[in-house]
Amino acid sequence: MTSADGFSSVSWWRRLVNKSMTILILVAVVLAIVPLVFILAEVLIQGGSVISLGFLTHMPAGPTDKTGGIGPAIAGSFTMVGIASLISIPIGVGAGIFFSEWSSSKLSTVSGFMNDVLTGFPTMVIGLFVYIIIVLTTHEWSAFAGGVALSFIMIPIIARTTSESLSLVPNTLREASMALGVPRWRTIFRVVIGTGKTGLLTGIILSIARATGETAPLLLTAAASTHYITNIFNQPTASLTVLIYNYGTSGFPVWEAQAWGAALILILLMLGLNLFVKLVIGKNLTEARME
Amino acid sequence: MQFRLRGDTIATMALAAAALFIIVLLVGLSYELYLGSSTSIAKFGIGFLVGSKWNPNKNALGALPFIYGTLVTSAIAIMIGLPISLGVAIFISERLKAHRSIGYLLGTIVDLLAAVPSVVYGLFGILVFAPLLSKYIETPLHQFLGFVPLFSGSPFQGGANFFSAGVILAIMIIPTMSAVTRDVLHAVPNSQREAMYSLGATDWEVTQKSVLPYSRSGIFGAFVLGLGRAVGETMAVVMVIGNIPSITSNLFSSGYSLSALIANEFGEASGLYRAAIVEVALILFFVALIINVFARLLLWRMTRGTQVRA
Numbered sequence: 001m002t003s004a005d006g007f008s009s010v011s012w013w014r015r016l017v018n019k020s021m022t023i024l025i026l027v028a029v030v031l032a033i034v035p036l037v038f039i040l041a042e043v044l045i046q047g048g049s050v051i052s053l054g055f056l057t058h059m060p061a062g063p064t065d066k067t068g069g070i071g072p073a074i075a076g077s078f079t080m081v082g083i084a085s086l087i088s089i090p091i092g093v094g095a096g097i098f099f100s101e102w103s104s105s106k107l108s109t110v111s112g113f114m115n116d117v118l119t120g121f122p123t124m125v126i127g128l129f130v131y132i133i134i135v136l137t138t139h140e141w142s143a144f145a146g147g148v149a150l151s152f153i154m155i156p157i158i159a160r161t162t163s164e165s166l167s168l169v170p171n172t173l174r175e176a177s178m179a180l181g182v183p184r185w186r187t188i189f190r191v192v193i194g195t196g197k198t199g200l201l202t203g204i205i206l207s208i209a210r211a212t213g214e215t216a217p218l219l220l221t222a223a224a225s226t227h228y229i230t231n232i233f234n235q236p237t238a239s240l241t242v243l244i245y246n247y248g249t250s251g252f253p254v255w256e257a258q259a260w261g262a263a264l265i266l267i268l269l270m271l272g273l274n275l276f277v278k279l280v281i282g283k284n285l286t287e288a289r290m291e
Numbered sequence: 292m293q294f295r296l297r298g299d300t301i302a303t304m305a306l307a308a309a310a311l312f313i314i315v316l317l318v319g320l321s322y323e324l325y326l327g328s329s330t331s332i333a334k335f336g337i338g339f340l341v342g343s344k345w346n347p348n349k350n351a352l353g354a355l356p357f358i359y360g361t362l363v364t365s366a367i368a369i370m371i372g373l374p375i376s377l378g379v380a381i382f383i384s385e386r387l388k389a390h391r392s393i394g395y396l397l398g399t400i401v402d403l404l405a406a407v408p409s410v411v412y413g414l415f416g417i418l419v420f421a422p423l424l425s426k427y428i429e430t431p432l433h434q435f436l437g438f439v440p441l442f443s444g445s446p447f448q449g450g451a452n453f454f455s456a457g458v459i460l461a462i463m464i465i466p467t468m469s470a471v472t473r474d475v476l477h478a479v480p481n482s483q484r485e486a487m488y489s490l491g492a493t494d495w496e497v498t499q500k501s502v503l504p505y506s507r508s509g510i511f512g513a514f515v516l517g518l519g520r521a522v523g524e525t526m527a528v529v530m531v532i533g534n535i536p537s538i539t540s541n542l543f544s545s546g547y548s549l550s551a552l553i554a555n556e557f558g559e560a561s562g563l564y565r566a567a568i569v570e571v572a573l574i575l576f577f578v579a580l581i582i583n584v585f586a587r588l589l590l591w592r593m594t595r596g597t598q599v600r601a
Binding site: 099184189215 | 412572
């Protein structure tokens, strides 16, 4: 594959350019990987030193009190991601099915395009939107408002991955099922989804991971709290990400250390979900495709 | 027969409703932002976009410092991030062709790094990276190239400024941009490469003269997508940029950005001040809309039939 090594027809200048570009490409790879490894190492070292069972369950404490924990933030994050999943999975999967099974309809084209646009949308704007439609109406910050904001981020991801994995299902399966007299809706729900379910699951898990790491949509909708959540409709709710933001910019060393601890928990959750998808489901997915 | 038809109708309607919801969401979003900012739009008109004063107490509100901060940090992020992403993508897709498993492993690592939450980049940025950057990069740049307006200011210790925010953004968008570029390079037919190799071209000549021109519009799409992420990013910027509205050519000065303003000030704002911040969100909405539509169109054209990630 390499240049015609040993052939004198390749001039020294072309060889020099080729070598220099190879070096530049390697430099780029190093420049890309080093900061990212640096970030992970920093989170692991700084975060690892504060994590304990108490840290995971205790209530937050003052900026000089090392016994404070992130219990309410973990509970809040799980609650809000749960609410977001309940809203976004039916809508996202439904829209995804529509994109793939009615792909030639006008609604599918327009909505599919808007869906792609929404995927890369500034999450802060989505938070502001949910503030206007929910927090201004109920006059309360709440886990529900936070969950709705997160669901608006999850829906486009779930819809796109659903439609992509369902469009991989061969048409012959659909035709075989319909030829047996099975109605279209049963064909879709039993045959198409049955075949494409690993891809569908992948999309859902990745979107849950994404929602767990979101901060901006929660700032205006769930705000922050130091207490465990008791009601999803009428109280500001803590989350891991907002806690990292508030503690990280507080200027107090104890809180900064705890922000690293929370960041480690968050990264473990997200990398865990992503690795699960890559290694467990992803493997099944490639095997399913090869069959 | 009756039952079957009804089942089909209900299913079609329910699924179409879900698809319709996405349209309603985007339309509702723009409508609410327009409604919420109408008093500000009426008061300031087009002057809002070019006004450089931000003084809520005197109702002197202009969005230029925030637009400026968003543009400058995104520009820095792209200028650093694009060449690096391109290098990573070329390395994985072109140079590791013979070692697919290494390429797959490296690609997986880069993909996983795209999953690190932005608030963690922000935390790392403000507590670790910005102070290092200020000490080892910004200070020498200022000392040796201080006559260049970009480096004319003396960076202060904490390093919360345009430059560090831009560099953190670059680190953040590299995984996304290199992943998309990699997909685009994979879509180049092998015959393109083989033709060049058969003429005796070197590795770089193959990349430069057949792979890159073939995937030009897709790489441009990746660039626009990365730009979209940089422009829309809140957390990494709000924690690192310093949050002081300013318009200056000095990159080592604190600044502010559109999304950072919303994150910091919307909660306490009311009346016209609040409407002005909603208008800032509307500006961000339109910028993001244009960038995203543009990127999608480019990538759709380039990789029709193959999968492109978000």
